[in-house]
Amino acid sequence: MGKNIVIDIKDLTKMYGDVVGIKNLDLKVYDGEIMGFLGPNGSGKTTTIRTCLGLLKKTGGDVNIFGMDSHEDSVNIRKRTGYLPGDFGLYNDLKVMTILRYLLSQSGVSGESSIKRLSELLELDLKRRYGDLSKGNRQKVGIVQAFMADQDLIILDEPTSGLDPLMQQKFYGLLREEKEKGKTIFMSSHILAEVEEVCDRAAIIRGGELQVVEDIHSLKEKMGKKLVIDFENGVEQDIFDMEGVEDVKIDGRTATMIVTSNLDEVIKKVSQQNIINMSLETFSLDQLFLTYYSRGGNR
Amino acid sequence: MLGRTMLMEFRKSWKGFTIFIIVVVFTAAGMAQLFPVISEAFEEVDELEGEQFVHMEIEEDIIHLSWKEMDDFVEYIVIEDSHPYMVTSGVVNRTSLNHTSIPHTEEVRYFAVIGVTDESSKIPIGMTSTAEPRDPIEELMETPFYRMFTTGRADITFEEIEGFLSVELYSWWILLVGIYLAYISVKSITEDFEERRMDIIFSTPLPRRQYLLEKFFALSLFTLLMLVLSGIFLMLSVHSVGEAGGSVFFVSLVTSWPMFLVIIAVSMFLGVLTKSSRIAVGASFAVILVQYSLFMAGHMVESLEFILPYTISYYWDYNSILLDGIFKLGDFLVLSLLTFIVLAAAIYVFDKEDIPA
Numbered sequence: 001m002g003k004n005i006v007i008d009i010k011d012l013t014k015m016y017g018d019v020v021g022i023k024n025l026d027l028k029v030y031d032g033e034i035m036g037f038l039g040p041n042g043s044g045k046t047t048t049i050r051t052c053l054g055l056l057k058k059t060g061g062d063v064n065i066f067g068m069d070s071h072e073d074s075v076n077i078r079k080r081t082g083y084l085p086g087d088f089g090l091y092n093d094l095k096v097m098t099i100l101r102y103l104l105s106q107s108g109v110s111g112e113s114s115i116k117r118l119s120e121l122l123e124l125d126l127k128r129r130y131g132d133l134s135k136g137n138r139q140k141v142g143i144v145q146a147f148m149a150d151q152d153l154i155i156l157d158e159p160t161s162g163l164d165p166l167m168q169q170k171f172y173g174l175l176r177e178e179k180e181k182g183k184t185i186f187m188s189s190h191i192l193a194e195v196e197e198v199c200d201r202a203a204i205i206r207g208g209e210l211q212v213v214e215d216i217h218s219l220k221e222k223m224g225k226k227l228v229i230d231f232e233n234g235v236e237q238d239i240f241d242m243e244g245v246e247d248v249k250i251d252g253r254t255a256t257m258i259v260t261s262n263l264d265e266v267i268k269k270v271s272q273q274n275i276i277n278m279s280l281e282t283f284s285l286d287q288l289f290l291t292y293y294s295r296g297g298n299r
Numbered sequence: 300m301l302g303r304t305m306l307m308e309f310r311k312s313w314k315g316f317t318i319f320i321i322v323v324v325f326t327a328a329g330m331a332q333l334f335p336v337i338s339e340a341f342e343e344v345d346e347l348e349g350e351q352f353v354h355m356e357i358e359e360d361i362i363h364l365s366w367k368e369m370d371d372f373v374e375y376i377v378i379e380d381s382h383p384y385m386v387t388s389g390v391v392n393r394t395s396l397n398h399t400s401i402p403h404t405e406e407v408r409y410f411a412v413i414g415v416t417d418e419s420s421k422i423p424i425g426m427t428s429t430a431e432p433r434d435p436i437e438e439l440m441e442t443p444f445y446r447m448f449t450t451g452r453a454d455i456t457f458e459e460i461e462g463f464l465s466v467e468l469y470s471w472w473i474l475l476v477g478i479y480l481a482y483i484s485v486k487s488i489t490e491d492f493e494e495r496r497m498d499i500i501f502s503t504p505l506p507r508r509q510y511l512l513e514k515f516f517a518l519s520l521f522t523l524l525m526l527v528l529s530g531i532f533l534m535l536s537v538h539s540v541g542e543a544g545g546s547v548f549f550v551s552l553v554t555s556w557p558m559f560l561v562i563i564a565v566s567m568f569l570g571v572l573t574k575s576s577r578i579a580v581g582a583s584f585a586v587i588l589v590q591y592s593l594f595m596a597g598h599m600v601e602s603l604e605f606i607l608p609y610t611i612s613y614y615w616d617y618n619s620i621l622l623d624g625i626f627k628l629g630d631f632l633v634l635s636l637l638t639f640i641v642l643a644a645a646i647y648v649f650d651k652e653d654i655p656a
Contacts, residue, residue: 046656055501055654075504083502087656089494091311098310105303106503145499 004031005064006153006184007052012061014044014051021047022208024061029186034179036195036216037188039205045188046086048205049157053083065153079107084146086157086188092131096141099130100148107149114148121170135162143171147178154178156187160194172198193282196220204288223288224260226281231255232274239269304500304510308487308517319479320525326475327529327552328536330468334460335540352425353412357403364410365398366424372414376421377401382442383409383428403429447595450618460542461621464533469617472555473562473591480522480559481566481583487514488570489579497654508646511567515642518563519556526553551620557634558615562587564641571649611637 007029014021022044029035039045050056052063054074063070065077090099100115119126124140133141139162146154160168175185175198189195195202195216202219204211214222224246229235234253244261259266259280309316356363364377374395380388391410392399401410407430414422448470449455455462488511491497500510530549538545565586569579590610597607607613614630 085498
């Protein structure tokens, strides 16, 4: 990963009248990384992204992208940036191919090979009218247009919303491919597992304020996973008495706990018992917020 | 890239455009087809209705009216007005005789005699006037009400096709074309907001100024195309009813273009400002209708004439082209300047505001 800063957000504030959109946000996205932008709905992710792109006018602070001011130089920034909005519409009466060709030509790119390649990957029918597409297929059109001009920076707002799990995996593959090519990707999500799967780093925002920016590995470590085991004959609480296991609760024959490390030890220990069922879940974002601070996450 | 947004405007709206062009062309050309029938009807009216039944004699300062006596009537009512159509008439006399005398004044007066039967039903007997015999329709055209549709010109007559089309087509042309143009101009902006296309449109390196200008040019070109087609078909239609002077109709119709450019610019401005189809469409219709009403009022009432230069319609003097063959370059410049100012305002507002999510 290079250390050139692609997106440099400094003390950014956006107010909607008296309502805070985002407040004093500082964030850097480096060249060649996939940066996840995590937060519950209404936390300010979309506001941050749309302010970066000049769609919203900032109230205070600065955003520099490729070293250019996001407001003065918005057009030049957009020449190098692909964007998938979280909520968008297109021309319902026109065919997908017509729309994509129009958007591609606006970016000054000729040739349709990228449209063809991406639509084949995502199984998108280019001959259909946009208005006839399902929500998932519309999302695919959004993804294709974000990537088709082969730009250096791709900003994605909730990119997998509406995609089925299989398609989500294909999309993650696409992200990795683009990263290989040296692209910088800044994507928002409210799904922790998704960020864990594809991102190098994650920034977490809540209530318009940045909570934490962390390497994805250390985030995982601090965060732990929820482990649920059903035993045939029940179990004593003290067998889980070890480093990296917390919040152990026994309810009848079911044990629930949070494992931050030493998962290997836990499995070895419980394997001496008869196990009926076992599941390991990534936290939901809400659970993350509930446990993150008690676990000593620092800002 | 230059011109792409303009092409897109045509691409997504060509069906509506086409239908509207057909409607406008048919209206323009069809109106000229009505001329022979209507002018014939007007030519026949050369005397007051029932003039032969009422006799008038003026003797110094007395007017003597007499009429044919009929058995069915128990009373006669004589009414008078300063216009032949007796809308604001007053009763001069009621009598059971078949004649009456009235003091004579210098003013032009029209008299009508109405017979009342013993069952109290009233039947008009006839009319007469102190005026030279005139076509009552021509009289009508000079009244304040009709001055609205003649832009105050007394030389308009239905017996000539220029006059006929001036009143029956050109006088409401701004409504026919302007209302639709206002609608599509507003929509071309607000739909991109309401259908949430703005984010993707402005993720491409398209400056907001260029977006507005390309839409404006698309709508302007569409309007010009429509005016040229209407002009051509109107010309052909005038020719087909055996009237001469076709090109003057073409020129007078096509020179309404700058007026419509103002309407397009104002509608786009309202679209950008409100970002709402409902509000902006309503507001742009209001602009057109209010300025049209003021334009009409300015011609109807002399004391309101000062309003005229504040209306858009005032700067498309079709009668000057139709009747005098004069194109007013000054008017063209006023409308062009106005278009420029309003467009600049639209760009200014659009550039500095948020695009709502």
